[in-house]
Amino acid sequence: MVERRRPDTLFWVDPASVGSDRLKLSPEESHHLLHVHRAKAGTPFQAIDGEGSYFECVLESTERRAAIGRIVGRREGVGELARTxxxxxxxxxxxxxxxxxxxxxxxxxxxxxxxxxxxxxxxxxxxxxxxxxxxxxxxxxxxxxxxxxxxxxxxxxxxxxxxxxxxxxxxxxxxxxxxxxxxxxxxxxxxxxxxxxxxxxxxxxxxxxxxxxxxxxxxxxxxxxxxxxxxxxxxxxxxxxxx
Amino acid sequence: MVERRRPDTLFWVDPASVGSDRLKLSPEESHHLLHVHRAKAGTPFQAIDGEGSYFECVLESTERRAAIGRIVGRREGVGELARTxxxxxxxxxxxxxxxxxxxxxxxxxxxxxxxxxxxxxxxxxxxxxxxxxxxxxxxxxxxxxxxxxxxxxxxxxxxxxxxxxxxxxxxxxxxxxxxxxxxxxxxxxxxxxxxxxxxxxxxxxxxxxxxxxxxxxxxxxxxxxxxxxxxxxxxxxxxxxxx
Known part of the structure; x- marks a missing residue:
């Protein structure tokens, strides 16, 4: 399998579109991943949900122009300060x-x-x-x-x-x-x-x-x-x- | 004499235009003082020379569209930090x-x-x-x-x-x-x-x-x-x- 380079950017995912082992990007973010960054099945990418969760993903498929990622890693509070x-x-x-x-x-x-x-x-x-x-x-x-x-x-x-x-x-x-x-x-x-x-x-x-x-x-x-x-x-x- | 209100702004003066007791503003700064702030003879104003000197002045006269101020106070390093x-x-x-x-x-x-x-x-x-x-x-x-x-x-x-x-x-x-x-x-x-x-x-x-x-x-x-x-x-x- 070809080594796919991970885009050096984060993609946005609606918390409601995150399942236990898969997540789905919005059409806008999917466009960015698939067309601007030319991701193919197997390309790793990173997503955040705006509520403190960070996901390492691998692009699995696309479904009606939405990118589906398999979640391979998940961390909380990445990039956040200890204080509010x-x-x-x-x-x-x-x-x-x-x-x-x-x-x-x-x-x-x-x-x-x-x-x-x-x-x-x-x-x-x-x-x-x-x-x-x-x-x-x-x-x-x-x-x-x-x-x-x-x-x-x-x-x-x-x-x-x-x-x-x-x-x-x-x-x-x-x-x-x-x-x-x-x-x-x-x-x-x-x-x-x-x-x-x-x-x-x-x-x-x-x-x-x-x-x-x-x-x-x-x-x-x-x-x-x-x-x-x-x-x-x-x-x-x-x-x-x-x- | 009418009390003239001091404009709440600093005017710029070229260090070469500062004498021992008078200073002269550039045409541009003079326009600002005389026309935007409508200063008249007797109006107080503040000027800085960009080299650390601050001058309290009183508008004395205008000479070929340049405002001449009498220097009534002078301080060094106003607004500057102790450190470089x-x-x-x-x-x-x-x-x-x-x-x-x-x-x-x-x-x-x-x-x-x-x-x-x-x-x-x-x-x-x-x-x-x-x-x-x-x-x-x-x-x-x-x-x-x-x-x-x-x-x-x-x-x-x-x-x-x-x-x-x-x-x-x-x-x-x-x-x-x-x-x-x-x-x-x-x-x-x-x-x-x-x-x-x-x-x-x-x-x-x-x-x-x-x-x-x-x-x-x-x-x-x-x-x-x-x-x-x-x-x-x-x-x-x-x-x-x-x-």
Whole structure:
């Protein structure tokens, strides 16, 4: 039998299409595997279900343009951090929201909430926009070899966003924030929730709300960062150094 | 006299146009101050020279469409980190280079070198592209309230890039890198040089070169990051936590 080279990419599989020893790709993913990567019966490929499962497969057959793979290996949590990272980001302009998702997914964020703040100057993201962000997140997940798809929400207010947070560490970045982030290195794999203000920053009532909910208000340094740069910096710290 | 409101932005001034007690803005910056912000004689404004000086000024007069400001205060190093950060980034696609500059300048990078690596698959950035990046850097400097304009280079090889580095800490991010970045927190304000591979990563000869030049090879975590996301994550760590 000819040795078939495994495509260096992950394919997406709906959890409902995974059986005990076989899985079936969607028509779109099948097209990608069969026509872009020219896979034939016997070609190995890798799939993720967005819920933390990673599958090593071998292409077995195609059935009405859907690729059927035999599952030869299965692992949980591949590419995932030990900690949960929730990012509350004061709603900025649309292009900036997309950048936060595009970089934040590979960096390991578990949930994004683009929160309408007093200074956001716009309403919550609608279904169509959220579904576009979902596509960016899926692409980022595949490209970064993660396996668990982050949730993406858009709360109508900070109060609403604060209602359903995990326990654990909480940090809010604020230009007037007290101690610099570098002072906050601790030893823990606790979940961490991050909050970054919208363009113009959190309003004073919002700052009070964050403090009441036990967020440590920290400074990211001497220069002024945009919402999206601050979000990416804080996510990077949560990924690699805030403990 | 009418109280004039100070524009919440910095204006750029050529160091050669700064005298002992007066400075003169370029026609472009003058237009911005006089027409966009509608400044009149007596309006306070802030200027930076890109070499670390920050000036508090009061608009005094205009002379052939150039705004003349009286200098009423002067400070050095406003918005600048205590440490120097040099970022060597394996040359990625053009849009990605721009993102690294757009986020990296507010995050405090002192010098960027977009290095042609074995896997870059393209030549060094030419003058026109570097000058476009210079404009992005200037905009980022003003928006972030920094005062020292980073250098932007594009070396033809990693060997060339390594020839003129500051002493101090050196970190290279590599997907196969050893210890995770979080283990590297140290106490120092030494200059730090960061290296991130191009799409596809550093080639083995390049890795050997980095190790010979005392770079600690570190991992940024379990998922695969693009060049630009890895660069931003590593810069964020250097800004706030690698010591």
């Amino acid at each position: 990272i929730v990012a509350l980001v004061g709603l900025p302009a649309s292009g900036d929201v997309e950048q936060v998702v595009a970089h934040g997914v590979p960096l390991g964020v578990s949930a994004f909430d683009f929160v309408v703040c007093e200074r956001s100057g716009r309403g919550a993201l609608k279904a169509q926009r959220l579904s576009r962000l979902g596509r960016i997140a899926r692409a980022g997940l595949k490209q970064s070899l993660r396996t668990r798809l982050p949730e993406i929400r858009s709360s109508g207010s900070l109060g609403e966003a604060l209602r359903h947070l995990p326990s654990g560490l909480r940090f809010a970045a604020d230009p007037e924030g007290g101690e610099p982030a570098m002072a906050l290195v601790r030893s823990s794999e606790d979940p961490v929730t991050l909050a970054v203000g919208p363009p113009g920053g959190f309003a004073s009532e919002e700052r009070r709300l964050l403090q009441a909910e036990h967020f440590s208000v920290i400074s990211l340094g001497p220069s002024r960062l945009t919402t999206e740069t601050a979000a990416l910096a804080l996510i990077s710290l949560a990924r690699n150094s805030l403990r | 950060i040099v970022a060597l980034v394996g040359l990625p696609a053009s849009g990605d280079v721009e993102q690294v500059v757009a986020h990296g300048v507010p995050l405090g990078v002192s010098a960027f070198d977009f290095v042609v690596c074995e896997r870059s698959g393209r030549g060094a950035l030419k003058a026109q592209r570097l000058s476009r990046l210079g404009r992005i850097a200037r905009a980022g400097l003003k928006q972030s309230l920094r005062t020292r304009l980073p250098e932007i280079r594009s070396s033809g090889s990693l060997g060339e890039a390594l020839r003129h580095l500051p002493s101090g800490l050196r970190f290279a991010a590599d997907p196969e890198g050893g210890e995770p970045a979080m283990a590297l927190v140290r106490s120092s304000e030494d200059p730090v040089t960061l290296a991130v591979g191009p799409p596809g990563g550093f080639a083995s000869e390049e890795r050997r070169l980095l190790q010979a030049e005392h770079f600690s090879v570190i991992s940024l975590g379990p998922s695969r990051l693009t060049t630009e996301t890895a660069a931003l994550a590593l810069i964020s760590l250097a800004r706030n936590s690698l010591r």
